[in-house]
Amino acid sequence: MTGGLWPAELSTVTAETAPLVEYLKADLQRIVNAANAELEGIRRAGMADPIRQAEEARVINDARAFAVRRVESTVRHLRNARQEFRNGSRPVNGAEPAQDRHRAPTLDRGESRTEPISVPEQAQPAPAAKPKTPEPKWVRPTSPFDTDDTEVLDEIATVLKDFAKITDPAVEEPPAPPTPARHAKPSVDEAPPTPAPEPPAGSDSDREQLDRLLKFVARQESGLRWAIGNRDDGSTVLVTDLAHGWIPPGITLPAEVTLLVPERRTGNAKALLGQTTLSVSYAPGDALGWATDYEETDTSSQPRELPPVDDLGWALTEATHWRDGLPRMVHTLAKAGAAGTGVVDVELDVLRVHLEIARYHLMAQYPDVDPALLLNCLLLAATEGIATGDLIVANYHFAWFQMLSSPPPSRWAAGE
Structure with a gap:
């Protein structure tokens, strides 16, 4: 169980976040290794069971808190860097901005232009054909976190394993073009079939859209049961059965969803949705797929808006x-x-x-x-x-x- 440790800002690796993610992954692995070494020493010390369990709990809590502070520091650094970029400030590393390679060079006023000397064209021999070299095959790198971390701190180890999958997506080879039949007779009378109109880019069916929104929040806290559904009034309601439909802190919400108002309720996640025209649910252990398989989801804090509390x-x-x-x-x-x-x-x-x-x-x-x-x-x-x-x-x-x-x-x- 990850416990929401990995932030939503780093769930999809980009060129901007790749260095920060690599540093964060290495730091989390060091925290896991140090905690496991300390736990191994506690187990070999021959303590009584109550004392040993208390010491193990202390080590786990300390490591968890240290990892949380490290993640918060990384997210804060990423947000500050983005804000400085929007304000037009210099890069964080102090380097000068890269020059535009496609911009024509400017000449100084005192610099004279040199006219090119025309050279008579000469017949050049045809270039010799280069021997074809076989294209190198892409080999999937081995993740350093393939081995199971069976000591403890499973939540941090799971984050590292999940991250290794995110940063190493599978490469799909393009399908081979179909080979035309050698003895097929050309059709003269039959008109070519009219292709079916393709849906506009970015459009999802209602179920696909619900599935995308549901998996977006379930990836952040996969240990909870989630449900999402469309109502007759056009709203899309998101719930979890943690506490009467309350959504815990630290969950980044899609801008399209609506949350339940505070009220005591009973039942599972789908029952908390109420009457819906279409609904999708998630239970711990269900497949979540890759975040890159879905289009980007707009997020907002507006779904949490409720009537203001007096004072x-x-x-x-x-x-x-x-x-x-x-x-x-x-x-x-x-x-x-x-x-x-x-x-x-x-x-x-x-x-x-x-x-x-x-x-x-x-x-x-x-x-x-x-x-x-x-x-x-x-x-x-x-x-x-x-x-x-x-x-x-x-x-x-x-x-x-x-x-x-x-x-x-x-x-x-x-x-x-």
């Missing part, structure tokens, strides 16, 4: 004050985000580590999650949103917190 900043500050299971810094950052005083990047990174750890434990408990852990994860996600200025995300998670933290309505009518 969101004050309500979030009160909810995080002296709450069991939350670090003290969460309340401090919630108060700073509500006041708009700004948050230091280092503190924001620590907050994200706490959020990722809570989310990781939540996925580990799935499908039977601890209600207290779920509420703390909602508060951490809302605090990250308000600390970064993303009020849509903060409002979404806190609205779910308010609904789930309030007692369910009584089944007994008043006065009975």
Whole structure:
């Protein structure tokens, strides 16, 4: 289970992201190797089972947190580089911009033009035919992560194996042209068949579009059950059965989808969709295919938009004050985000580590999650949103917190 460790920005390798992805892959592998070596030493120390299990859990959590910080740092560097490129600044490595090879060279004003001297044409002998050399066959490189990492930290090892598949796509050979029949008689009377009109480029059928959107989110958290469907009003609803249809933080959403409003619901993912005209579902273990097999998906935070919570900043500050299971810094950052005083990047990174750890434990408990852990994860996600200025995300998670933290309505009518 990857636990959402690999970011969506690096799910498809491009020329821009290839160096960052290679560095990140190597760092994650070093984290796995170091943790496995420490775990091997703990197992050989002859500790009692409770002490050994506690030490192993500590090593795994520390390695997981270190890997999360490394991924966050890579994504932040990538976003900063893209922003600098949009602003027209110099490249990150300090190199001068490459000159346009197709642009005609300019002459200085004082430089005189030299007229070319005409040379009488001479008959040249025909060039000798070059011997044909056989084209080299492409050999698929062997991935350094083909061996199973059976120690622990399976989530990081799985990310590395999945990345090796992404960076090494299969090359399909072009089909050979059909060989015309030697003894076939040419048709004179019959007119050539009219080819069927091809659909416009980029158009998907409804089922193919739903499948594309579903796999886009399922790749980010493949350990959950997902469902997506079209309703009569034309909306496309996306749900997961983690907690009444709530979508956890860290999931990049397609711009076309709509999410459920906070409400207590029961049933599996398809039941949470409600009445639909067409639906597609995913369960852990289903094939996801390659991301490059589908066209690019536009993303947005708008699907998380809900009616605004009254006095969101004050309500979030009160909810995080002296709450069991939350670090003290969460309340401090919630108060700073509500006041708009700004948050230091280092503190924001620590907050994200706490959020990722809570989310990781939540996925580990799935499908039977601890209600207290779920509420703390909602508060951490809302605090990250308000600390970064993303009020849509903060409002979404806190609205779910308010609904789930309030007692369910009584089944007994008043006065009975």
